[in-house]
Amino acid sequence: MTSARPASSGPSPSTAEQPWPVRTVSTKVAQWIDRLGSVWVEGQITQINARPGTRTAFLVLRDPSVDMSLSVTCSPQLLRDAPVPLTEGSRVVMFGKLSFYTGRGSVSLRVTEIRAVGIGELLARIERLRALLAAEGLFDPRLKRPLPFLPGTIGLITGRASAAEHDVLSVAERRWPAVRFEVRNTAVQGPTAVPQIIAALEELDHDPNVDVIILARGGGSVEDLLPFSDETLCRAIVACTTPVVSAIGHEPDSPLSDHVADLRAATPTDAAKRVVPDAVAEQALVSELRGRSAAALRNWVQREAHLVEQLRSRPVLADPLAGIDRRAEEVERLRDAARRDVSRAIAAESTAVEHLRARLTTLGPAATLARGYAVVQKVLGDNEPEVLRSVDDAPPGTQIRVRLADGAVRAAVMGRES
Template identity: 50%
Template structure:
């Protein structure tokens, strides 16, 4: 019998069945006389219940504040991979001097409690006090500062997402709700959308390697225009792979635009900061990378209507302008303008002819005067008056009798021609 006076042998015996007493201690159990699971659970519960209230130090890796009477947390050892589930009444949680956050290092006043029905141990917290930023958060902050100083978070590195990608690369958990949210919402917006899905581990020791391999494969494909990395939230510890330095640097170096849809607004792994677009949820990622076909068709119809209206208005304005031009006198009676210009041209021609005639007459008179002047000054005109020019045998004109000695042959130039003569000497 236990301390409450319960005979466990009778508790586990069938009605009317006489069974031997169960071992009182764990050391007395054998293969032939084992403890039932429920008995072990009761004994563990009784043992745990005898423990005193204890102060425990650790790092909060998850804080879940729901609408119920309890707040649930996970307390993790900063040096080892040990963790406990912690619950605290919401009323006591609200009265704390601090607001515990994921990554905070705290000390918790608690009482261990064993739930025999499901065989789990958890801590009932009465008080929580801050110690400092947890070791995990410190490492993330140091890495965050390093990547920031290298410029990997700069806005000018963010590439625009394609309007309508040929193929969307999707990296997500196996058979996950995040995968379903992305695909369903994307197909709802654009039914013909195509996906190249890679299901990988999104938490645990294999997550970084599998996500990185899927990212390399999708980034190398020519038909993949955008890559969504989706998980759907979780605790700080669950999201650690998406703050891994090698994965973050791989995403920063990718040639394909990347959309990070790791969690909700409160979750900000480092992958969010290097991605080209950070989606708050997988659904938001689907709405970001795929246009809404209904909206696009509505906008297209509206644009077509505006274009038709603008073209019709332009044609109407041009018709009115053409009618106004045709109504002008120059187009209504075009021969009037031609006739007025013809009269001007005829007058100009007559004036030009008169000017040319006068100029020619004056030129003729000038030429005649110059001809008369040249004739009056011509030696031939002098010869016509009875004068002659006597030349020697060398053709030079003689001006003195001494130049024609007796017997010299002479050539006498008259107005009507030449005659030869012989000089008789000076007279």
């Protein structure tokens, strides 16, 4: 027994041979969107179209951080009964349900409740975002990049023909006439401000000729300065590789861009002064440093010349031979003393030699011979004569040699006497 296949609840899958008609696709899209249910949506109103006598008012709700918007419809009575007048630029929270209109293929949010976001709520959100960014370390001074001393090209993001642009350009050119600017005019308030500023920021950051970027705007209300406390813009400033100077509003104003930027300037004029050095002041500083350097060099030369003069005035350098002259007499005296000591030693030794010579002369054989004695030697042929010590060694006929004081004679033994 075979089971029956349940009947399909919808149309069969579309193919090139069996495509779905437009009504089927529109119906399916409407069904899927209807499943989302009611939602709360926050944004900024950029357009209000409520014609008298009509039953529907049309609005455009835009995301302040990105270039995205949503069509909104509501009852004109809902706009008239709002506790706070709703105008273009108002920040609101809406409650409604998305609807897909099959007739024209469009999506809109049909709202039944609109709440204006008050200043207190906006400030509370900014404080929560401030705490979040601080916890992530985006306000850490160690992340701040130093500004170049003399930037070649300065990027400027500001409103078109605004007082902030005029202040920055005029002050910078007055301080350093050769300064160059890359100006990007964007919206500085309203729903389109954040996307335009981020796009200009990225463009200038990728320009290799731009050395520093100034983000400038004049004063304004809290609502006017809201784009500069936007989280997306703050993170874009942190992501820049080029130093960014935030000059938003006046001194009391402190949007979050001031904290994440590399430098906070109180006003656009202050930003120009902090980024561009004053040519006159720098020239005066160079002249002052040159004068101080010349004075320091002169003082050093004078000190060294005085030291050289002191060295030259010292006796050893004023008369280098004076020391030798003073020592010459002492050397002469020591030489004479040495000569006398040597002479005395030689005389003493000569006397001793004479005494020894006299003693040797007295004790020697020559002195004995001089007194009449003689030395008798026996002649032995070619051999050396031998001294006769006994008459037994000289029998008669023996050849002898008699040595006297003044010479020697030869003789022969004639006989022996006792």
